[in-house]
Amino acid sequence: MIGNIYTANLNRIEFVITNTCTGRCKHCSEGDHAGSGPHIDPEIAAGVVREVSGSCRIESVMTFGGEPMLYPEAVYAIHAAAAELGIPKRQLITNGYFTKDAARIKAAAEQLLRCRVNDILLSADAFHQETIPLEPVKRFAAELLALGLPLRMNPAWLVSKTHDNLCNNRTREILAEFEAMGIAANGGNVIFPEGNALKYFGDYFESGAVYINPYEEDPADLRTLSIDPDGSALGGNVYKTNVLMLLNQYHP
Numbered sequence: 130m131i132g133n134i135y136t137a138n139l140n141r142i143e144f145v146i147t148n149t150c151t152g153r154c155k156h157c158s159e160g161d162h163a164g165s166g167p168h169i170d171p172e173i174a175a176g177v178v179r180e181v182s183g184s185c186r187i188e189s190v191m192t193f194g195g196e197p198m199l200y201p202e203a204v205y206a207i208h209a210a211a212a213e214l215g216i217p218k219r220q221l222i223t224n225g226y227f228t229k230d231a232a233r234i235k236a237a238a239e240q241l242l243r244c245r246v247n248d249i250l251l252s253a254d255a256f257h258q259e260t261i262p263l264e265p266v267k268r269f270a271a272e273l274l275a276l277g278l279p280l281r282m283n284p285a286w287l288v289s290k291t292h293d294n295l296c297n298n299r300t301r302e303i304l305a306e307f308e309a310m311g312i313a314a315n316g317g318n319v320i321f322p323e324g325n326a327l328k329y330f331g332d333y334f335e336s337g338a339v340y341i342n343p344y345e346e347d348p349a350d351l352r353t354l355s356i357d358p359d360g361s362a363l364g365g366n367v368y369k370t371n372v373l374m375l376l377n378q379y380h381p
């Protein structure tokens with residue numbers, strides 16, 4: 130039980146496995162990605178899931194990046210711990226491109242089955258496919274499908290899902306290729322003016338308009354514990370301080 134009113138309603142844990150990425154997307158809210166950098170330690174991350182869910186009613190755990198499958202051991206350890214604890218929603222967001230090697234792609238899909246991830250969101254669209262080849266992504270998707278893993282396409286849209294522009298039209302073509310494989314898309318998300326998105330697509334955003342960041346939380350009623358690749362969280366670091374202590378000490 131957390132005795133802190135600011136974190137008492139926590140119900141989700143998100144891990145940014147790494148900021149390193151195989152993509153260089155122009156719409157990336159993270160800005161330009163470094164070619165290398167820290168990544169989450171698998172054992173410590175799994176320990177965080179166990180400790181926090183012993184004190185809070187955690188309903189979902191998400192792993193993303195950068196490209197999380199560049200450090201798959203962390204992804205497997207986190208989701209295996211979440212599955213053991215009975216956390217209902219166990220999500221992975223990936224661009225699907227971490228190798229071109231068919232055997233490694235197949236092995237990764239099998240490990241995801243073993244660690245019981247139950248919602249895989251595959252980010253593919255005009256923006257990702259400017260720098261990410263489609264073939265290895267489709268191969269990965271096919272391996273996941275063959276194992277019966279739940280998979281949805283998770284595209285990014287410019288202005289809106291229905292807006293007619295070159296990027297959205299290319300995204301529709303890419304999604305059609307996955308649909309032909311039997312993979313449907315979710316609603317995706319509309320690009321938020323931040324980082325590279327603002328740099329490259331600034332013309333599409335109205336100047337003076339106020340855009341609500343869909344990922345922003347009420348700092349006085351945190352629902353999500355977000356952990357960075359170097360262990361940073363809640364103004365501290367889970368590598369140095371017990372995560373329950375961080376949750377108890379947190380002040381907005």
Ligand code: SF4
Pocket residue numbers: 150151152153154156157158159162194195196224252257
């Ligand atoms: S794949 Fe995702 S994290 Fe990587 S550059 Fe593209 S938007 Fe950013």
